[in-house]
Amino acid sequence: MNDVIYQTEALIAEDIDAYLEAHQHKTMLRFITCGSVDDGKSTLIGRLLYDSKMIFEDQLASLESESKKVGTQGQEIDFALLVDGLAAEREQGITIDVAYRFFSTEKRKFIVADCPGHEQYTRNMVTGASTADLAVILIDARKGVLVQTRRHSYLCHLLGIRNIVLAVNKMDLVGYDQATYEAIVADYGAFAREIGIAAFTAMPISGFKGDNITGSSRNTPWYTGQPLLAHLETVELDTTRDAARPFRMPVQWVNRPNLDFRGFSGLIATGSVKPGDAVRVLPSGKTSTVKSIVTLGGNLDEASAGQSVTICLDDEIDCSRGNVLALADHPPQSADQFEATIVWMDDDPLHVGRAYWMKLATQTVSVAVQPPKYEINVNTMEHLAAKTLVLNAIGVTEIITDKPVVFEAYADNRTLGGFILIDKVTNRTVGAGMLHFSLRRAQNVHWQATSIGRAEHARMKNQKPLVLWFTGLSGSGKSTIANEVEKTLNLMNRHTFLLDGDNIRHGLNKDLGFTEADRIENIRRIGEVAKLMADAGLIVLTAFISPFRAERQIVRDMLPQGEFVEVFVDTPLAVAEERDVKGLYKKARAGELKNFTGIDSPYEAPESPDIVVNTVAMTPAEAAEFIIRNIMPLK
């Protein structure tokens, strides 16, 4: 079993230079192991590390003592203890995060992503699968294809892993029975075809006993395929495939040490590039020629997928971070509406209509996610109706970006098709997605260039457009104060308009209720209307509870810097409830009104409002005067 290892050791001892020469030409394979605790996943990884001599004596000593203390294998070594890292996990006996392990053989270096298998850790598995060339799907030979096997296979397929190994483990516990093995493989094969897995490699193993791991096992003479390690050493790498595709390099950084040098730095995603090649900068579409490929070690004659380089062009064309350099004759497209599969990764569910940041390669844009077309049951692959996506849910939906994004379908290009979603307020990574294709709609809707723009409108009115956005609890005095402010502005000959519940909820938004999703859509529409009015040169006042920070932030982002003025009408809940001008608090307390802000729906106070008025200390007229003083000079 350990022949390979002993040969290596002899080489190290006798001729270190020859060993180093061989080692430096090794390639690298990243793979993921999928299975639940009981499938022997950690044991298999521990075994691979052990057999490839990646465990040192001191680690082994502590492993042996720990095996006896907390191990589950009696007096034998419990390899699983090698790889279960965090203290909390050791106590619970489960892996809850993605851990990366390293080992190497004569031909390759390996990085293993060790992921938890339970359904509540779908996001962890998706994370581990995103960088893997290959997946080892573990099955307990005593149990056969389980729900979790289907889930793991689906996730690996979804993340675009083309090399799937079906490792039927614990063969020692079924007496190395060929019929058992073949029944499992046939069962899995039927399922794999169903979900579109074109090919997979099956093998009978025992991680615990070491069968068919580093060498062919005498216990399975009927198995004629390769042992696991030999397969891992020879399978085709994704970088080989990527290198054969057309050239694309997302620009990370413009390197400009002085006026004579301007280079575009990035990691080549696909294809290769040489000096003299015609390239196109996207999304602008401008073309140029590669002058040189610059590295510290000297200029290169050619560079290809997987290399980090700096490219200089013949012409001084516009190109910056977020742009993509591509083969001139075969560029990727750009679009602003897509269909995508999204995996939700945050405790806070997807808010349809809310703006999130989307990071795709080096592009970061603001996006709105549409209601899911359906959610996918990861155990049965059924399509379910869904209004949102919660933690670990996977759904297909449309995404609208605020400006064009250079992309390719995820199936063709992981770099230009994979993206993450970031919450604009908490900055957490809340989702990951894979683009399928762009939607035609966006391509046919072009902005109509108009001759009279917002600057002209503002000049005619002799004022600087503003949106005074009043936010606060129901009954805090938003409408009253906004009304006072508008009256004063009118006396000053300013052109204004006040948007409030009466003129919006009864017309434009009469189809909306008070659920969280409707509240978000309500504010989005009001924001759009306020923006149009500001474009027309008006000073717009809005008086809505607008309870969520994220939505107020969306409106702020729609407008030029300085035109959105957030006015926080700060009234404690107790005071507003005591005033209860419209009798709404009483109804809400009685349970007659649902989703009432402050009672059974949250109000997120502004963190850094532009203006705060305290209605306990100020009268509405004083508050209005204070606001006017703060927004002067209005030109």
Add this chain to the structure above:
Amino acid sequence: MTRPPTHLERLEAESIHIMREVVAEAQNPVMLYSVGKDSAVMLHLAKKAFFPSPPPFPLLHVDTTWKFRDMYALREKAAKDAGMELLVYQNPEAQERGINPFDHGPLHTDMWKTEGLKQALDKYGFDTAFGGARRDEEKSRAKERIFSFRTASHGWDPKNQRPELWNLYNARKAAKESIRVFPISNWTQLDIWQYIHLEGIEIVPLYFSARRPTVERDGMLLMVDDERFRLESGEVPVERSIRFRTLGCYPLTGAVESEAATLPEIIQEMLLTTTSERQGRTIDKDEGGAGMEVKKQQGYF
């Protein structure tokens, strides 16, 4: 290039990509520099990532005043060669109270390194700090993200780390929050040595075997690097042929007896030895098996 990239080429490309992402997205990045072999590789990668520009961030050495003299010498030279600003920070409180490895045990690391690092990051307002930690070093590191998010008080919450997919890193954060970035996460100890060998990177001579004055104490071979070393009664420094597999504060760093005087010999010795790298350091052994995890939650790198 028709052949597929080697594992070192892929690791190098990944590290460079990570460094460029930080420079493109962070407001005020810094590279932590400890003068060890991992720092040497990091510095070399930074030069490659931004060539022909010098790396657009300073180096920060959180000093304990107890490093080997050879380390201080290389520190100055390496920064100068790279054309980078070198910032050295020493915790004034540790200075004032005379905290040292002989009298203060674990407090020495806590005050000079853990507290010193927090103070230095706060002082200069660095929002993103490159560190040279690797996932193969220790069990709790295997789960560390490449972009490791820290709270305003520099705390690390293993349950509150961001998912990291593909090579997309989320560098967004609120004011006062910070991110530690580990560009060589996926390198192993062997990769580091092989890369130093292939690229001809200058490292501290202490990694190579030479005759040096030593004493044996508690099963460790310690080097008497300067006159501050307190000899216990009966201890007489003995010249031995030694080298170091890892470098830190000299009174806390165990040497190994060795004849390995070239990089291939070092690699050969490493591959044939049977004890893991961090074993020469005392830090992992505190608090039972979870030593490093506890230190990280307190803000240790």
